Amino acid sequence: MSSSRSALAIGKLLLKNPVIAAAGEHLQTASGVRAALMHDAAVVVAKSMNETSAARMQLARADYRMLDAGWHGRQPDFQPALEAGLLNRSGLIDRDWRDWLAEVGELDREASQLDAYVAASIVLADPLAGQEIARQAQQEGIRIFEFNIGAPYGDEAAVVTTERSAKRVFDLVQGMRQVLDRTQLWVKLTSQSENPALLAKAARDAGADAVILIGRPLGLLPDLETQTPVLNTNCAWGGRWALPLTCYWLARARRLLGPDYPLIATNGARDGGDVARMVLAGARAVEMCSAVMLGGFGVLKEAVASVESYLASKDATLMQIVGKAADSVQPFQDQPVSHRWRDFIPPEAR
Numbered sequence: 001m002s003s004s005r006s007a008l009a010i011g012k013l014l015l016k017n018p019v020i021a022a023a024g025e026h027l028q029t030a031s032g033v034r035a036a037l038m039h040d041a042a043v044v045v046a047k048s049m050n051e052t053s054a055a056r057m058q059l060a061r062a063d064y065r066m067l068d069a070g071w072h073g074r075q076p077d078f079q080p081a082l083e084a085g086l087l088n089r090s091g092l093i094d095r096d097w098r099d100w101l102a103e104v105g106e107l108d109r110e111a112s113q114l115d116a117y118v119a120a121s122i123v124l125a126d127p128l129a130g131q132e133i134a135r136q137a138q139q140e141g142i143r144i145f146e147f148n149i150g151a152p153y154g155d156e157a158a159v160v161t162t163e164r165s166a167k168r169v170f171d172l173v174q175g176m177r178q179v180l181d182r183t184q185l186w187v188k189l190t191s192q193s194e195n196p197a198l199l200a201k202a203a204r205d206a207g208a209d210a211v212i213l214i215g216r217p218l219g220l221l222p223d224l225e226t227q228t229p230v231l232n233t234n235c236a237w238g239g240r241w242a243l244p245l246t247c248y249w250l251a252r253a254r255r256l257l258g259p260d261y262p263l264i265a266t267n268g269a270r271d272g273g274d275v276a277r278m279v280l281a282g283a284r285a286v287e288m289c290s291a292v293m294l295g296g297f298g299v300l301k302e303a304v305a306s307v308e309s310y311l312a313s314k315d316a317t318l319m320q321i322v323g324k325a326a327d328s329v330q331p332f333q334d335q336p337v338s339h340r341w342r343d344f345i346p347p348e349a350r
């Protein structure tokens with residue numbers, strides 16, 4: 001185990017740093033997973049699978065648009081502007097899940113030589129089939145199983161689910177926990193619910209070792225020229241703009257679950273500074289996907305180095321700063337009277 005400032009614990013697992021390569025199209029091959037490992041990711045979440053052929057077919061119909069702040073599409077050049085957003089619909093890995101699990105197991109063993117992990121991931125379709133995949137993952141010796149029950153596309157595609165009810169989350173996670181007695185169970189949750197912190201509590205109460213907050217929302221972007229939706233469909237929408245939303249729900253979940261329960265962030269981290277922001281909001285580790293897809297694997301290494309130097313500049317360890325900003329959120333009524341609104345309206349209205 002590394003003794004760097006940015007090391008941390010999630011349940012029984014020790015992570016060498018807080019940067020996780022989140023599941024996405026770039027992690028469908030051993031070479032992609034190895035590239036993420038070589039670029040210092042503490043955990044690499046291999047592209048998700050499930051048992052349905054329809055989810056695999058959906059990948060062939062997936063589409064993506066990188067957008068600038070004026071909604072113009074930009075060609076991916078691996079040097080995206082910080083504010084670039086990614087609009088897309090995705091699918092699941094187009095491989096037999098047993099073969100993919102066997103490969104992920106091999107990669108996880110390789111990762112242990114680097115003091116890192118490769119996690120298997122499913123996006124849920126049928127609960128019993130999901131448990132069968134999890135059982136097999138544990139048999140392969142995979143140390144982390146990520147259970148995504150909050151994919152954005154549940155209303156668009158019957159082959160994945162967007163679970164919004166705490167009761168459903170509890171039941172699904174409890175079923176999965178009964179199957180996984182050695183492998184760590186991480187549960188990825190949607191943002192598209194009235195209260196993602198309550199979903200986190202349900203997952204914790206049902207035995208999840210950690211929860212991942214918050215999945216990307218679904219959006220619709222009309223094109224002015226064609227007067228049709230960009231990419232023809234509703235799509236998931238992500239970008240750096242999402243960071244404060246993620247931080248807000250991390251802080252709410254921390255308040256509800258207490259400081260000892262491990263939270264993992266996803267949605268909106270673009271660099272090491274963003275990773276540190278999410279840690280200050282209550283996450284112990286941060287999943288980065290779009291920044292790596294659009295900017296290349298070097299983004300991971302840079303993020304690790306920048307978190308390390310931030311911690312050095314504050315003479316702190318990562319575990320010492322987890323939740324510091326979340327714990328200092330103040331009530332509105334305690335704020336000083338400043339009449340600041342006057343600076344934020346056009347002069348004619350003063």
Ligand SMILES: Cc1cc2nc3c(=O)[nH]c(=O)nc-3n(C[C@H](O)[C@H](O)[C@H](O)COP(=O)(O)O)c2cc1C
Nearest residue numbers: 022023024025048090148266267268269288289290
């Ligand atoms: C193109 C694309 C494919 C994705 N595929 C998966 C997936 O297979 N499984 C999963 O759990 N999350 C998937 N995600 C979600 C990401 O892992 C991540 O949680 C989300 O994009 C928010 O983080 P980000 O702002 O760093 O991109 C995908 C995201 C994108 C953009």
